[in-house]
Amino acid sequence: MSLNEDIERWLVREQADFHSLRLGNSEARPHVTLSYAQSWDGSITTAPGRTVVLSSDEGMQMTHQLRSLHDGILVGIGTVLADDPQLTVREWTGADPQPIVLDSQLRIPASSRLCQSEHQTCWVLTTQATGAARSGCELIVVPGDDSGQVHLHKAMEILYRRGIRKLMIEGGAAVITAFLRAGLADAAVLTVAPVFIGGYNAIGPLGNTDTLSCPRVTTLHSRQLGNEIIVWGRLCYTHAAPPDTTT
Template identity: 35%
Template sequence: MQSVRVTDEMWQHLLSLREGLIGPRVLSPDADVSCLPLYAPIARRSGQFVLAQVGQSLDGRIATPMGDAQDVSGSDGIAHLHRCRALVDAVVVGVGTVVADDPSLSVRAAPGRSPVRVVVDCNGRMPHRAKMLNDGGMPVIVIQADDVARRNGGHELISLPRQADGSLSPRDILAALTERDLTSVLVEGGANTISRFIDAQLVDRLHVSVSPIIIGSGPAGIRLTPIDRLSQARRPEVQVYNIGTDIVFDCNLRVEAQRAAALPDCEDILMADTA
């Protein structure tokens, strides 16, 4: 396990990588570079990149059965999430997360620019009074099915065709964002949204941030398609980082995704709005 320390110098260097500067900020000879393996893959601009982030307890829970998810992550886990937001173009959540938590999805626990906020809202449930629609922050994009009535709400609306089961395709969602030059994406929640992007083999890196608490019951952070045998379980390359109050498992899913994309029978995983 590697301990990670993010100094002001290193963070400014990472932000310069995020901006795609020809000459990134030069580091001093004695710079503490322990954070580079964790954050540099997100900051570098090299085409489409999808990061999924889960903050959970030791027993894999993201909230209590009543839905209380506040303070699941420690202070350093929250700072890590906000750093991830600051290094991407857009952050994606399902409308269920907006209804349950009313997040702002901005960068507050780290210096940097907030990302564009994207809400997958298949059936048009986006609350008019949602915080992100009224905080004067970064633009909000709502993605819904093309057979749902369009509503004015001070945000951009993207309409996509429903698939056979009435849901939206994660691949179509990423394509629509890429058309708007939003190529680096953080898929933040909820569990169904993250799981569908993983099942679709579209996630390059998965960060599982574990906080030393035991909730005992409640929803899990990831719910993938069921498997019958452990031999079918995914075993990505993993690096483990001690970031202070939390431990981050950095799972490299890119190789697995590339192999799956090469299979002729690979099916597109469908996207609902129940996150």
């Protein structure tokens, strides 16, 4: 079985199991997959706001395959400002996921490619009820949390009501950290590139005082892709999580 087939079969099963286990749960939300590339020392870039390409062509193709397996793809405003991404499936066969930007202060430029797309209207999750409209974007006002950022649990409920059952998070670091801190990331697919950067890490402080309460990866899998290592698994937020018995 190829790497692409291996990851797809695993992820589709994880998504189905997640929703079957949550039937009747009062908090209906999407299954959330974190996916990003990092160096061997855990860096995703040399400094905040800088773009560093870490994935190979094969790794990028795998990322686009993952996009095709999700209803929506979410990035933070920092990623939009630094990379001006398209968030489409260009290197794989499949439908483009719904682009979503987490932008509490509504800083997304009207000139960004996500706002200029002719194919999809970008959803912008923001706390700014009186912000100016952006052509090509739909503003979705979400209550703020104690720090003035978009309340992630409420945002996930809104996305679920809008039909997003499978959500992929591509970054940046603040968004990845926020989803882990909130216990909202359910799976992770990590590309480890054969390079040391000594730069800016993908994960910031999670607020845990006990390592037993930190997010843990279960059902751990890994494969080599060229000179890269692809690691993926389910995320668990309790120390006494039952072992996975699937094969």
